Amino acid sequence: MESPNLDFLFYPKSVAVIGASNVPGKVGNAIMRSITLRFDGKVYPVNIKGGEIEVNGKKFKVYRSVKEIPDEVDVAVIAVPAKFVPDVIDECGEKGVKAAVVISAGFKEAGNVELEEELVKRARKWGIRVVGPNCLGVTNLENGFDCNFNPPERQARPSFGKVAFMSQSGAFGAAILDWAASHKIGMSKFISLGNMADLDESDFMAYLGDDPKTGVITGYIEGVKDGRKFFNTAKEVTLKKPVVILKAGRTEAGAKAAASHTGSLAGSYRIYQAAFEQTGVLEAKSMRQLFNYAKALAMQSPAKGNRVAIVTNGGGAGVMMSDGLLEKGIKLAELSEETNEKFERDIKEGKLPHHMSYKNPIDVIGDAPSSRYEIAMRYALEDPNVDVLVVIALFQSPALDEGIVEAMERMKAYGKPIVFVAPGGAYPHKMARNIELKGIPVYETVEDGVDAVYALVKYGEWLRENGKL
Numbered sequence: 494m495e496s497p498n499l500d501f502l503f504y505p506k507s508v509a510v511i512g513a514s515n516v517p518g519k520v521g522n523a524i525m526r527s528i529t530l531r532f533d534g535k536v537y538p539v540n541i542k543g544g545e546i547e548v549n550g551k552k553f554k555v556y557r558s559v560k561e562i563p564d565e566v567d568v569a570v571i572a573v574p575a576k577f578v579p580d581v582i583d584e585c586g587e588k589g590v591k592a593a594v595v596i597s598a599g600f601k602e603a604g605n606v607e608l609e610e611e612l613v614k615r616a617r618k619w620g621i622r623v624v625g626p627n628c629l630g631v632t633n634l635e636n637g638f639d640c641n642f643n644p645p646e647r648q649a650r651p652s653f654g655k656v657a658f659m660s661q662s663g664a665f666g667a668a669i670l671d672w673a674a675s676h677k678i679g680m681s682k683f684i685s686l687g688n689m690a691d692l693d694e695s696d697f698m699a700y701l702g703d704d705p706k707t708g709v710i711t712g713y714i715e716g717v718k719d720g721r722k723f724f725n726t727a728k729e730v731t732l733k734k735p736v737v738i739l740k741a742g743r744t745e746a747g748a749k750a751a752a753s754h755t756g757s758l759a760g761s762y763r764i765y766q767a768a769f770e771q772t773g774v775l776e777a778k779s780m781r782q783l784f785n786y787a788k789a790l791a792m793q794s795p796a797k798g799n800r801v802a803i804v805t806n807g808g809g810a811g812v813m814m815s816d817g818l819l820e821k822g823i824k825l826a827e828l829s830e831e832t833n834e835k836f837e838r839d840i841k842e843g844k845l846p847h848h849m850s851y852k853n854p855i856d857v858i859g860d861a862p863s864s865r866y867e868i869a870m871r872y873a874l875e876d877p878n879v880d881v882l883v884v885i886a887l888f889q890s891p892a893l894d895e896g897i898v899e900a901m902e903r904m905k906a907y908g909k910p911i912v913f914v915a916p917g918g919a920y921p922h923k924m925a926r927n928i929e930l931k932g933i934p935v936y937e938t939v940e941d942g943v944d945a946v947y948a949l950v951k952y953g954e955w956l957r958e959n960g961k962l
Contacts, residue, residue, distance in 0.1 A: 496699040496700055496702060496703045497622075497692075497696050497699060497700055498700070499592075499622070499692075499696075499697075499700045501567055501568070501591045501592055502568060502591075502592040502594075502622065502624070502631065503631065503633045503636075503638065503682060504633065504636060504638070505534055505567035505568040505592075505638060506534050506535065506565075506567055507534055507535040507536075507537065507564055507565060507566050507567050507568075508528060508532070508534060508535070508536050508537070508566070508567065508568045508569070508570060508638070508640070509537045509538075509539050509556075509559045509562060509566045509568070509569045509570070509585075509588075509590070510524050510525055510528060510536065510537070510538050510539060510569075510570045510572070510640075511539040511540075511559060511569055511570065511571045511572065511573060511581055511585075512539070512540065512571060512572035512573040512596075512597075513525050513538030513539060513540050513546055513553075513555060513572075514540065514546070515544070515545075515546050515547070520572045520596060520642045521540070521572045522546075522548070523642040523643070523644055524570055524572060524596065524630070524640050524641075524642045525538060525546060525548045525553075526548050526549060526644060526645075527630075527639045527640060527641050527642065527643075527644070527645070528570070528638070528639060528640050529548055529549045529551060529553075530549055530637065530639065530645065531636075531637025531639065532636065532637040532638045532639065533636070533637065534636075534638065535564060536553065537553070537556055537559075537562045537564070537566065538553050538554075538555045538556070539555065539556045539557070539558065539559050539561075539562070540555050540556075540557070541557055541558075542555070542557075543555050543556070543557045558584055559581070559584050559585055559588045559590065560584055560587055560588050562588070565589060566585075566588055566589070566590050567590070567591055567592065568590065568591065568592045568593070568594065569581075569585045569590045569592070569593045569594070570593075570594045570596065570630065570640040571593055571594065571595045571596060571597060572596040572597060572642070573597060574597065574599070575597050575598065575599030575600055575603075575605065575608060575626070576599075576608065578595060578597055578608075578612055578626065579608070579611045579612050579615045582612060582615040582616050582619070582621060582623075583615055583619070585619070585621060586615070586616075586618065586619025586620075586621060587619075590619075590621060591620075591621065591622065592621060592622045592623070592624070593616065593621050593622075593623050593624070594623075594624045594625060594628070594630050594631055594640055595612070595623060595624065595625035595626035595627075595628065595687070595690075596625065596626070596628060596629070596630060596640070596642060597625075597626050597627070598626065598627040599626075599627075600612065600626045600627055600688055600690070601627075601688050601690070602627050602688055609626065609688060609690050612626065612690060613690050613691055616691060617691075622691060622692055623690055623691035623692060624684065624685075624686075624687065624691075624692055625685070625686075625687035625688060625690065626687055626688055626690060627663075627687040627688045628663055628685040628686060628687025628688075629641050629642065629643070629660075629663030629664075629666055629667060629685035629687075630642060630685055631682070631683065631684050631685065632650065632670070632682065632683040633681075633682050634650065634651060634652065634653040634654070634679070634680050634681060634682065634683070635653050635681065635682075635706055641667070641670075641683070641685070643667050648667045648670060648671045649670070649671050649674035649675065650670060650674060651670060651673040651674040651677075651678060651679055651680045652674075652677070652679045652680075653679055653680070653681065654678065654679015654680050654681065654791070655679060655680075655681060655706075655707060655708030655709055655791040656673070656678060656679065656680050656681065656707075656708070656709045656711060656784075656787045656788075656791050657680065657681045657682045657683070657684075657701045657704070657707040657709070657710050657711065658670075658673075658680060658682075658683050658684075658711045658712065658713075659683070659684040659685075659686055659694060659697050659698075659701075659710075659711075659712040659713075660683075660684070660685055660686060660712065660713040661686045661687075661689075661694075661713060661714050661715045661716075661741075662713055662715070662741075663685045663687070665713050665780075666683060666685050666713065668780075669683075669713070669780065669783075670683055672780065672784070673784065676784065677926065677929070678784060678787070678788055678791075679791075681701075681704065681706045681707045681708075682701065682704070682706075682707065684697050686714075689718050693717070693718040693719065693722075694712060694714055694717060694718065694723065695717070695718070695719065695722045695723045695726040695727075698710055698712075698723075698726050698727065698730050698736065699726050699729075699730060701730075702726075702729070702730035702733050702734060703733075707734070708734060708790070708791050709734060709735050709736075709737065709787045709790045709791045710730065710734060710735070710736045710737070711736075711737045711738070711739075711783055711784075711786075711787050712736075712737070712738050712739070713738075713739045713741065713783075714738055714739075714740055714741070715740075715741050715742045716742060720764075720768070723768070724768055724771070724772055727768070727769075727772035727773070727774050728771075728772040728773065731772060731773035731774060731955060732773070732956070732959055732961050735775060735786075735787075735790040735795075735948070735952045736773070736774045736775065737774070737775045737776075737777055737783055737786045737787055737790070737948070738769065738774050738775070738776055738777065739776075739777045739778070739779070739780065739782075739783045740762070740765050740769075740776060742762070743762045773952070773955035773959075775948055775951060775952060781941070782944050785936065785941050785944035785945050785948070786944060786945070786947075786948035788934045788945070789910075789912060789934050789944075789945035789946075789948045789949050790948055790949065790952060791934075792929075792932055792933065792934040793910040793911065793912070793933075793934060793949055794908070794910055794949075795910070795949055795950075795952045795953035795956055795962060796880045796881045796909075796910050796946075796949040796950045796952075796953040797880050797909075797953055797957070797962060798880035798950075798953070799822075799823050799824050799880060799881075799950045799953075799954070800824050800825070800826035800827075800878055800879055800880045800881070801818055801823055801824065801825060801826055801879070801880065801881045801882070801883055801946060801950075802825075802826045802828070802853055802855065802873035802874075802876065802879040802881070802882050802883070803815065803825070803853060803854035803855065803882075803883045803884075803885065804854070804855045804857060804866060804869045804870050804873060804882065804883070804884050804885070805854055805855070805856055805857070805884075805885035805886075805887075806856070806857050806858060806859055806861045806866070806885070806886060806887055806890055806892075806893060807856075807859065807885060807887040808850075808854075808856050808858075810885045810887065810914070810916070810939055811854030811856055811885060812854070813939045814854065814883055814885060814914070814939050814942060814943065815854060817939060817940060817942075817943035818943055818946060818947075821943060821946075821947045823946060823947065823950055825853050825854075826853055826873075826876065826878045826879045826880070827853070827878055828851070828852070828853050828873070828876055828878060828879075829876050829877065829878050831876075832851075832872050832873070832875070832876045832878075833851065835872050836851035836855075836869075836872060839868060844868065845857075845865065845868060845869075846858060846860075846865075851869070851872075853873075855869045855872075855873060857869050859887070859890050859892070860890065860892040861890070861892060861893065862892050862893065862894050862896070863893065863894050863895075863896035863897040863900050864896065864900075866884070866886070866893075866897055866900060867900040867903070867904075870882060870884060870900070870904050871904075874904060874907040874909055875907070879909065880909065880910075880950075880953075881909065881910050881911075881912065881946055881949060881950065882904070882909060882910070882911045882912070883911075883912050883913075883914065883942060883946060884901070884911065884912070884913045884914070885913075885914045885915075885939070885942070886913065886914070886915050886921075886924075887915075887916065887917070888915055888917060888920055888921040888924050889917060889920075889921075895924070895927075897924070897928070898924070898927045898928055898931060899931075901913065901928050901931055901933050902931040902932070902933075904933075905931075905932060905933070910949045911933050912933075912934060912936065912942050912945045912946050912949070913925070913928055913933050913934065913935040913936070913942075914935070914936050914937075914938070914939055914941070914942040915928075915935055915936075915937070916937060916938055916939070921937075922937075925937075
């Protein structure tokens with residue numbers, strides 16, 4: 494499949510906001526506020542009334558038509574009543590605009606199929622690529638091009654990072670952006686797909702597959718526009734980078750709701766499950782799981798096998814992690830004779846306590862300082878039978894010192910994926926942030942940690958099956 498080059502959409506030099514408004518609370522005003530906050534390209538407000546707009550302390554002349562703008566325009570963000578959109582597209586075509594982000598609703602999702610077809614027909618005539626209609630817009634966290642109309646004080650934007658997210662639901666997409674920001678998950682690009690009259694989820698997946706700034710592609714979908722196109726695109730893209738999809742409309746009632754939401758046909762869930770399995774797409778069942786998968790895949794390399802070693806200072810947490818992994822079909826590593834001998838030697842020499850267990854889960858017990866953790870982690874990572882290391886730290890123990898942060902960074906030298914679990918409140922949360930700054934993903938619960946390991950193992954299996962790992 495040929496990947497569409499959509500750089501002109503995400504990296505425009507100049508943008509026209511058609512339907513720009515001076516009235517706070519109006520969509521056209523909110524878009525102007527978002528787009529002028531960090532974007533350093535040129536922004537031209539367009540409104541038939543003309544005049545002037547002031548947003549974010551800057552004044553802008555308002556043009557009565559996109560054709561009046563004295564400069565070239567790469568992207569038009571359109572927020573005018575639906576019935577006017579096809580004519581606006583014609584004006585954009587005459588101006589040489591390359592892409593249109595149509596925020597306006599009132600098309601296929603409202604039963605106006607002919608109006609949407611007319612919009613596409615006009616866009617195709619001029620070679621304009623269209624996002625939407627009925628969408629929240631697109632956001633490039635790298636350059637600040639952001640035409641999302643939710644104001645920053647209501648919906649935070651995450652920092653720039655490796656995870657791209659596309660969503661058929663604007664409201665759900667907004668919640669994801671907010672959630673990612675609060676959980677310090679960096680994102681590269683966000684796309685609200687809307688009705689997908691022109692550009693669809695497969696086009697964006699193909700583009701993001703070649704985007705050097707994106708490491709993991711995630712998405713919320715209700716139904717795909719073209720099943721064969723999605724299947725072929727996903728099969729190619731997943732060999733380059735992981736794709737994680739949250740599929741809504743899994744039940745009959747959900748599928749009906751999807752049809753009235755974006756006019757999307759959710760189709761048989763079993764068919765989607767089979768397609769995901771055959772194309773290497775990881776399916777998430779919840780928003781939390783989507784980001785558990787994405788964070789692990791963005792921060793760690795895929796696992797070369799499914800054998801996991803656990804190092805913990807709490808026996809109960811180790812048992813829970815073992816249960817969770819085994820229920821997912823993941824194995825607990827059987828430590829080699831050589832590794833057992835290392836532990837036995839250190840116990841005999843007094844470097845490790847005689848009442849600790851090293852049979853995996855490796856329980857370094859509740860009074861373990863970071864130095865004891867480090868010995869256990871090294872022995873586990875040096876073992877050829879171990880593909881993934883899970884470290885569980887109950888920071889409530891006063892013995893566990895801040896040296897664990899630097900110890901975790903040193904563990905990266907082994908080149909094996911590591912997942913860290915730190916349950917609890919403010920102090921574990923603070924330590925988690927410090928460890929994540931070293932490049933190790935940290936999870937709040939054992940269940941989240943199980944998700945992370947599953948994603949690394951499952952994606953590794955897909956790559957190995959296809960000769961890529």
